[in-house]
Amino acid sequence: MTISRISKVMLLALIETVLFFVAFFIVIFGVSYFQANLFLFTDFSVLSYSVGWEKVLMSIYLGCNALFMIFISLIVIELVLFILRTMVKSVLSTYRYLSLKSTDKADLVVKKVSLITLFKWMRINSTKRAIITYIVLIVVIFGFKFVSEQIMKASDFFIYRVYENKHLYTQTDDYDFTNAIESMDEYTLQISSSVGNIHLYQMKDQTQANFVYLYDETDQLASYSFIVDEIGKTITIVFNQSVYSYNEYSDTLRPQMELYLPEGLILNDVHLSIEVSGDIVVDYAGMNTLDIVAHDSEIYVSALNYVIENLSVDVESSKVRIQTRSLNVATIELNDSEATLTLGEIYNDLSIEVMNESQLYLYNVDVDDLTIHSSDSFLELREVYATTIIVHLNNDTFEHLNGSATDQPESYQIYQTESTVVLRGVESDS
Helix, strand or coil, X not given: CCHHHHHHHHHXXXXXXXXHHHHHHHHHHHHHHHHHCCHHHHHHHXXXXXXXXXXXXXXXXXXXXXXXXXXXXXXXXXXXXXXXXXXXXXXXXXXXXXXXXXXXXXXXXXXXXXXXXXXXXXXXXXXXXXXXXXXXXXXXXXHHHHHHHHHHHHHCCHHHHHHHCCCCEEEEEEEECHHHHXXXXXXXXXXXXXXXXXXXXXXXXXXXXXXXXXXXXXXXXXXXXXXXXXXXXXXEEEECCCCCCCCCCCCCCCCEEEEEEECCCEEEEEEEEEEEEEEEEEECCCEEEEEXXXXXXXXXXXXXXXXXXXXXXXXXXXXXXEEECEECEEEEEEECCEEEEEEEEEEEEEEEEEECCCEEEEEEEEEXXXXXXXXXXXXXXXXXXXXXXXXXXXXXXXXXXXXXXXXXXXXXEEEEECCEEEEECCXXXX
């Protein structure tokens, strides 16, 4: 083989490698996007709660959301097919160069591998026309969505407001913590509600806190209590208490408490409680102890760039997602709940109790002592390393999968009754 032919083959290999990785990342993006937006199809169930024009407009609004997701998925597929066609054409071109043989038939077949061929039924038989069709359809989708959304906003349609979590009224309270920050005072924060949402953030480069209460009805405002005790160093917030049940899309939109605290304000203990239903978001915030007690709630905690020393979570019929960089001690209790926990390094103990068909996904944890008590549940541990592990199982499915088989616990005891245990990369003593 001559030098020119060798160069041609090497160039082909380089091009194919680059195109392969480009296609790979596009596929990863497409799959992730599709999975993240699958809820758009299940959201059509809210139409059963609406009537009349609200139902028509919500159908258009939800349909446009779903169609846009479908078109993005089609574009991703078309990009992947384009890259694959390019890869095959490069191979055929090199083959023609080396063998001096025609590849016209193969070229014709490769050219047809495209979603654009679907448009030929509509006399859209060129790449340019197909691209124009995509653009026109997307503009039409956005147009219908925009019009329907503006009408529902102007009319304060209830189902739309619940779907988008848009409240009618806002109560804002500001409080200056300059002196507390300069004195390095440590505050305790306590927020409780029967039905409501709690969102907690810390903001950089400010000394004033903003307490924003979103609500729909006057009795929700009447139940709102906001107290800052400078002597006792406490912040106490109570709202929407004495509510004993909640049905989404039937009952009044859940009120929402949003706290934007100065980053310089030291939070000692933070206690968040939802008795009946709601959601809790803690993001861009650090504290000594975070204590969450909730029922029928969605909970999201992210402290990858902040410090939470101690974590306590006790939930029932809830979904939990927590990401932390490090902890001192953590206690997790799940009752008929699902939790995805990425906790990082835990310097002392991690205690977990799981029951009543709960699902626990515990990832990337390095802890001193790990204790688990579980019954009638599913537990998956990945990249969880500990010095001492004690697991009690009763009618469970338990999986512990580690990538490093060299980092074994000093003691790993599993006590199980009628349970399925899968260990990979880790060995137990029993």
